[in-house]
């Protein structure tokens with residue numbers, strides 16, 4: 001099995017630190033706003049990686065942090081804490097904001113059938129460990145304390161800086177607009193500990209005065225705490241490669257005495273209609289909004305058609321097609337499971353080939369587009385086989401759908417054969433039910449009237465043989 005490693009910019013053979021086990025750390029969300037498209041892509045990508053390791057029989061320990069302190073607006077060392085800023089906006093305190101959005105994050109990930117991590121850890125729960133790590137970095141001569149009570153990592157002392165992002169310090173300086181705090185020795189130094197004013201709610205005592213940790217130190221500390229000094233994979237978004245992951249590596253090298261992760265995996269980002277998504281650009285799409293139009297499984301189906309290292313462009317055309325394809329798949333699986341409920345060993349040559357091709361694709365740096373193509377091939381086969389009703393063959397197909405479609409690709413198939421889109425208003429649901437009843441009673445005129453009424457309210461009805469679906473137009 002080969003995985004693309006950001007350290008070497010190459011696909012490398014995966015050899016676990018401990019045979020049969022995988023330890024993986026993925027940077028979790030900063031909980032200050034609604035989960036959005038970017039979260040869907042990122043965490044589905046890593047969920048599929050974790051699912052595949054489990055499918056292969058590995059014992060997986062998956063650690064994900066919740067950043068509830070220390071992440072400043074602009075990702076640097078100056079500016080307001082993202083959570084405190086949102087707290088003022090919503091007139092709540094920062095702890096309330098963090099918990100509110102943590103709950104929303106998990107609720108939305110559950111809808112996408114993203115498995116919960118083995119360990120979810122909040123940064124605020126491990127301040128003592130972070131202070132210990134900062135002390136060690138100071139003691140080893142790689143950090144300094146300023147008279148303002150800040151602690152900075154001395155980047156020029158650490159010669160390997162840039163090993164992950166391939167940046168030299170000069171490149172960093174010319175490429176980035178760095179706001180330089182006036183107590184830093186050098187502009188590229190980054191905060192390990194920040195002093196805060198007395199009105200800040202999130203603050204803790206430290207040897208350097210009241211303050212809070214810098215953003216990067218949490219991932220260094222939490223990965224070591226739960227996965228040890230040396231583990232298999234660290235994952236995260238390509239937008240965090242620099243400075244976050246570069247700084248994490250530097251700190252970890254000092255604290256652990258080695259670079260802890262064998263592989264650093266980065267997933268690519270999302271665009272909306274070809275444009276970068278951003279709050280200021282007016283194209284920011286939250287998951288609750290997205291799920292009003294498309295079912296979470298259709299979103300997952302869409303994302304799986306792209307490689308995790310490729311960007312995903314969200315547009316209505318693509319998502320509508322994914323919705324259609326997923327619904328069709330769902331309908332066929334429901335029909336299959338109305339006939340067979342057992343699993344069989346895969347022996348038929350064509351089905352063995354699908355399984356092998358699927359696994360080869362996944363073994364090649366989790367190539368989900370190719371794996372999806374094999375899965376689609378399987379569903380086409382199913383469509384034909386439903387006509388023949390050969391039980392053993394259908395049981396084999398059922399087994400592959402369970403293993404490849406559900407276990408690895410993470411789909412949830414419903415018995416009714418439809419995948420509900422959320423938050424359809426009650427009056428629309430009532431009209432749709434009335435229309436369905438009219439249709440069953442062959443009262444075509446009434447059914448037609450009701451369809452028009454529903455359409456006038458902005459919804460469409462899509463019929464399948466024995467069910468219907470409501471879609472927001």
Ligand SMILES: [Zn+2]
Nearest residue numbers: 027028219244
């Ligand atoms: Zn992180």
